[in-house]
Amino acid sequence: MNNSIKAVRGMVEILPDAIGPIQHLEKIWREVIAQYAYQEMRLPIIEFTALFKRSIGEATDIVEKEMFTLNDRDNTSLCLRPEGTAGCVRAMVEHGLTYNQTQKVWYLGPMFRYERPQKGRFRQFTQIGVESFGFKGPDAEIEQLALAYRFWKALNIESALQLQINSLGDKETRLNYRQAIVEYFSQYLEQLDEDCKRRLHTNPLRILDSKNVHLEAIINAAPKLIDYLDENARHEFQALQDALNALQIPYVINTRLVRGLDYYNGIVYEWVTTALGAQGAVCAGGRFDGLCAEVGGHDTKATGFAMGVERLLLLQEALQLHPSATPPQIVIISKEKNPQSQALLILVAEKCRSLFPEYGVFMGNFAASIKSQLKQADKIGATWALIVGESEATARGVSIKFLRESRPDTQCALSDMQVSMFN
Numbered sequence: 543m544n545n546s547i548k549a550v551r552g553m554v555e556i557l558p559d560a561i562g563p564i565q566h567l568e569k570i571w572r573e574v575i576a577q578y579a580y581q582e583m584r585l586p587i588i589e590f591t592a593l594f595k596r597s598i599g600e601a602t603d604i605v606e607k608e609m610f611t612l613n614d615r616d617n618t619s620l621c622l623r624p625e626g627t628a629g630c631v632r633a634m635v636e637h638g639l640t641y642n643q644t645q646k647v648w649y650l651g652p653m654f655r656y657e658r659p660q661k662g663r664f665r666q667f668t669q670i671g672v673e674s675f676g677f678k679g680p681d682a683e684i685e686q687l688a689l690a691y692r693f694w695k696a697l698n699i700e701s702a703l704q705l706q707i708n709s710l711g712d713k714e715t716r717l718n719y720r721q722a723i724v725e726y727f728s729q730y731l732e733q734l735d736e737d738c739k740r741r742l743h744t745n746p747l748r749i750l751d752s753k754n755v756h757l758e759a760i761i762n763a764a765p766k767l768i769d770y771l772d773e774n775a776r777h778e779f780q781a782l783q784d785a786l787n788a789l790q791i792p793y794v795i796n797t798r799l800v801r802g803l804d805y806y807n808g809i810v811y812e813w814v815t816t817a818l819g820a821q822g823a824v825c826a827g828g829r830f831d832g833l834c835a836e837v838g839g840h841d842t843k844a845t846g847f848a849m850g851v852e853r854l855l856l857l858q859e860a861l862q863l864h865p866s867a868t869p870p871q872i873v874i875i876s877k878e879k880n881p882q883s884q885a886l887l888i889l890v891a892e893k894c895r896s897l898f899p900e901y902g903v904f905m906g907n908f909a910a911s912i913k914s915q916l917k918q919a920d921k922i923g924a925t926w927a928l929i930v931g932e933s934e935a936t937a938r939g940v941s942i943k944f945l946r947e948s949r950p951d952t953q954c955a956l957s958d959m960q961v962s963m964f965n
Contacts, residue, residue: 552657552665554852562866563855567697568650571670574693578685580646580672585629587652591619597628597836599804602745608655610665622654626671626848627805627830628837634675635839644676650851662821662853672827673846679829680782682845683809684789690813690825690847691791697865699857703824705786706796707811709779711771713832716807719770720746730760747800753820766797775808782809805830809845817860824857825849871901873919876908876930887930890940894928901925920945 549555556564575582591611598604610622623629626649634640634647650670657663672689674682687705694700710716723746727734734742738749738757750761771779786793801810810828818824827847834842858865872894876887887905894903904924906915912929919927929941 550665552659554652554664554666554668563858563864564851566865567851567854567858570696571650571693574689574696575648575672577692578646578689580648580674583630583633583647583649585623585626585633585649585651587623587654588620589623589629589632591621593628593632593837594621594624597631597803597805597833598625599745602803603748604655604803608657610654610656624655625653625803626651626669627673627803627833627846630671630673630846631830631833631839631844632837635834635837640675640834640842640844641840644674646672646674648672660821662818662850662856664852668851669848670851671846671848673844675834675842675844677845678843679808679845680778680785682843683782683811683829684785686827686845686847687786687791687811688789690849691789694813697854697858698863699854699861702815702817702857702861703813704815705791705793705811705813706799707779707782707786707793707809708767708796708799709771709775709809710767710800710807710828711775712807715767715770715772715775716747719765719767722765722770723747723749726764727760733757733760745804750798750800761798767800768795768797779809801826801828805833805836807831811847813849815857818853818856821853821856823850824853870904870922871925872898872903873906873915873922873924873927874903874930875906875912875915875919875927877912877932890928890930916943916945 591609594609595605600606604624609624612620614620630647630649634645639645648671651668652666653669654666656665659665672686674686691700691705694703711719724742727738727742727746727749731739731742734749734757735752735754738752738754741748749757750764752761768779783793783795796812799810799812800806806828808829808831811826812823813825814822815824816822825847827845829843829845831841831843834840834844874887874891874894887908891903891905894901904919904922906918906927908915910918912931916927925944925946927943927945929943931941
């Protein structure tokens with residue numbers, strides 16, 4: 543009888559042989575975001591359920607179907623965060639960081655949604671989020687889109703992504719458009735699927751996101767939100783397009799793009815790809831000016847985006863890009879087992895770490911043969927091996943075996959170390 547305990551379905555674990563591409567992506571991200579002077583913050587994984595009901599909207603799919611909720615000992619409803627923006631805004635408001643101030647922040651971490659696990663869609667997934675507070679549109683959106691595009695180029699995936707943009711206008715615009723959408727789709731009740739019928743009176747704009755191919759003609763003929771924008775919203779949307787043209791960032795206008803969260807207003811956008819099948823959205827965002835007030839703060843201009851790390855990794859894989867973190871560059875190899883030799887091996891490793899702090903140092907499996915240890919060193923991609931055999935231990939030195947092409951300056955440093963390791 544098998545009593546082994548396995549991971550919870552849909553929860554992600556990254557094993558050592560798969561961590562390299564993730565480390566590479568995070569390294570590139572930190573290099574890019576540092577150029578834009580955003581500050582990192584860390585957010586709690588568990589929040590009050592009321593936060594997401596109030597911010598995301600009780601009629602959204604996330605709140606209705608996808609949140610992991612639990613009651614604490616006081617019977618207060620808590621949940622695992624399904625997204626990062628609401629928690630970020632809550633933290634900024636709670637600590638007084640938005641009133642009469644400007645802030646640029648980012649965060650990285652796991653999010654949780656109860657969905658049917660499939661490739662590119664997990665119940666635990668990792669998001670990188672970027673938010674700015676106190677900046678009027680569309681300047682903040684333009685900077686964030688430039689930031690994202692620079693990141694895509696650094697990952698070498700920009701050619702596989704398409705930027706789609708739209709504008710939701712202000713609250714009044716959205717309410718007027720909502721009424722028009724309800725009136726329009728009410729004419730086609732018999733043709734709507736059950737999901738769209740439910741959304742018609744709860745979150746009708748989400749019908750525009752329906753993937754039901756039988757409704758495509760009806761949806762395409764629906765009123766366009768862009769036709770309901772006021773003069774200010776039209777001006778901002780045009781300014782965004784002018785800036786994207788100047789920055790040479792390709793884009794298309796998608797009038798069906800409405801985003802599934804109630805807190806959005808003004809400019810919204812998504813970066814999508816056709817390389818991942820149904821899971822085409824890898825990054826999405828927009829303006830959420832009313833959210834700070836919604837969670838108890840002052841009215842604050844705000845905008846941001848979030849990207850899915852797992853989908854970015856899948857996209858790199860689909861494009862046959864295989865980035866990895868730098869493997870261990872130096873492997874210490876030996877068959878010596880006496881205490882004096884063991885101390886020597888540790889001394890050799892520490893000397894290497896001091897001489898080459900940018901490289902990793904890997905201690906071999908000293909129980910195996912020298913040949914087996916060299917084979918393992920080659921397998922993990924090491925650049926060179928330092929061998930401490932009986933003669934080296936006696937002479938208190940090392941032998942150097944270059945496994946791959948090495949920089950001349952590194953070879954000189956290693957040779958000097960070989961001659962005078964312990965001077």
